[in-house]
Amino acid sequence: MNSLTTNSIIRFFVLILAQALIFNNINFLGWINPYPYVLFVLLFPVNSNRSLFIFLSFMLGLFVDIFSNSGGVHAAACVTIAFMRPPVLKFAFGMLYEHQSIKFKNTEFGNRIIYFLILILSHHLILFLLEIFNISSILLVLKKTLFSSVFTLILCILFSVLFSNRKS
Amino acid sequence: MQQIINFIIRNKTFLLFLLLFGISLALTIQSHSYHKSKFINSANFLTGGIYESASNVSDYFDLKTQNQILVEENNKLRSLLLNQADSSLSNVANIDSSFYGGRFKIQTAKVINNNYDLSKNYITLNKGEKHGVKEDLAVITSKGIVGIIDNTSNGYARVLSILNTKSRINAQLNASNHIGSLIWNGASSDMVQLIDISKFAPVKEGDTIVTGGQSSIFPQGIPIGTIESFVLDISGDTYTVEVKLFNDMTNLSHVYIVENTDANEIQQLENPTDE
Numbered sequence: 299m300n301s302l303t304t305n306s307i308i309r310f311f312v313l314i315l316a317q318a319l320i321f322n323n324i325n326f327l328g329w330i331n332p333y334p335y336v337l338f339v340l341l342f343p344v345n346s347n348r349s350l351f352i353f354l355s356f357m358l359g360l361f362v363d364i365f366s367n368s369g370g371v372h373a374a375a376c377v378t379i380a381f382m383r384p385p386v387l388k389f390a391f392g393m394l395y396e397h398q399s400i401k402f403k404n405t406e407f408g409n410r411i412i413y414f415l416i417l418i419l420s421h422h423l424i425l426f427l428l429e430i431f432n433i434s435s436i437l438l439v440l441k442k443t444l445f446s447s448v449f450t451l452i453l454c455i456l457f458s459v460l461f462s463n464r465k466s
Numbered sequence: 467m468q469q470i471i472n473f474i475i476r477n478k479t480f481l482l483f484l485l486l487f488g489i490s491l492a493l494t495i496q497s498h499s500y501h502k503s504k505f506i507n508s509a510n511f512l513t514g515g516i517y518e519s520a521s522n523v524s525d526y527f528d529l530k531t532q533n534q535i536l537v538e539e540n541n542k543l544r545s546l547l548l549n550q551a552d553s554s555l556s557n558v559a560n561i562d563s564s565f566y567g568g569r570f571k572i573q574t575a576k577v578i579n580n581n582y583d584l585s586k587n588y589i590t591l592n593k594g595e596k597h598g599v600k601e602d603l604a605v606i607t608s609k610g611i612v613g614i615i616d617n618t619s620n621g622y623a624r625v626l627s628i629l630n631t632k633s634r635i636n637a638q639l640n641a642s643n644h645i646g647s648l649i650w651n652g653a654s655s656d657m658v659q660l661i662d663i664s665k666f667a668p669v670k671e672g673d674t675i676v677t678g679g680q681s682s683i684f685p686q687g688i689p690i691g692t693i694e695s696f697v698l699d700i701s702g703d704t705y706t707v708e709v710k711l712f713n714d715m716t717n718l719s720h721v722y723i724v725e726n727t728d729a730n731e732i733q734q735l736e737n738p739t740d741e
Contacts, residue, residue, distance in 0.1 A: 319520045329583045348479045356486040367588040369497025370490030381483040428494050430585050
């Protein structure tokens with residue numbers, strides 16, 4: 299448990315710095331940026347205090363906001379996906395989640411992709427809706443959401459495979 | 467009373483979510499309204515410091531192009547200097563040097579963080595209040611304009627880039643004195659829009675757009691870009707002009723901060739405080 303906590307703390311800071319210094323500057327094709335810092339929310343230990351989890355997600359988003367001068371858009375998106383995580387977990391993993399015995403590294407690959415995809419899509423949709431803040435450019439919002447989500451999803455899967463410790 | 471407390475305890479995660487979501491929404495709305503985005507910005511001790519140390523490293527990858535830009539500028543200035551000797555203007559400049567030297571104060575700064583892919587882009591500089599940088603100073607490069615400083619901390623400053631949908635800058639045609647406002651529609655990082663140009667103005671493709679003398683922020687005549695295309699508005703009174711920027715906003719390193727020392731005087735004259 300203790301190593302899980304340290305892991306989460308390290309992940310929190312490393313992901314914020316990586317987002318601010320690397321991923322905000324990728325600008326693939328000029329305008330597509332991935333946001334793999336959501337990995338913190340996705341991989342947070344399941345059976346921990348929910349209020350704490352929501353608060354930490356808020357802080358995560360707020361730090362990214364401070365770095366990228368975007369008001370509170372990341373914070374809003376992070377809080378929302380942190381709040382809607384349990385139902386999504388239930389949808390994606392079914393019985394495993396009911397028994398509270400879920401460990402991400404033991405889950406099936408397909409289930410994990412569905413789980414990542416739903417949360418990343420919702421995160422990006424809220425993010426770009428609030429960032430552009432103009433209902434008349436809804437097509438731009440959807441376009442950005444789609445492309446950034448694919449990019450983020452690929453990076454998230456790569457990272458979760460690369461950095462999973464195999465000794466269980 | 468008991469029931470209220472029970473309700474709060476039962477729904478505490480939902481209430482916490484609502485509270486935090488409300489806070490972030492408030493911050494978002496604040497950042498969208500022009501003069502208020504004070505709390506969440508990258509011109510503070512922590513993020514400024516991190517960006518500065520990161521840019522210390524990444525600067526090395528960009529040295530060649532930046533050298534090229536500096537050489538080009540030196541070249542331009544030197545040719546200006548040499549060609550000025552036999553012009554009658556040089557005498558005037560020499561006699562009245564106190565005026566030319568005093569109106570605009572220039573200092574250099576380095577870009578330590580640059581955004582251009584969002585709809586509201588900001589740039590962070592490594593100069594702040596302790597270097598005499600204040601809000602509402604102009605930021606330019608050797609090629610053209612960059613933006614206006616909108617927030618400062620002790621050691622860092624944040625620039626409202628011209629690639630920001632909130633930005634509005636007074637600009638004019640180089641060929642005539644017809645003025646308009648420079649805005650950005652968020653579409654492309656090398657095109658900005660000039661609106662409210664009178665239909666009597668001689669607008670021509672390829673003409674140069676420069677900053678106007680109407681604002682007390684930018685000196686008059688700083689180059690902005692060239693006219694790519696233009697359309698007459700639906701109302702039929704004004705042109706909307708697509709301007710291609712001289713500056714490559716995606717590759718900024720050394721910039722100049724320009725302070726108009728008369729800005730206060732001009733503003734006081736224009737807006738007498740009668741509230």
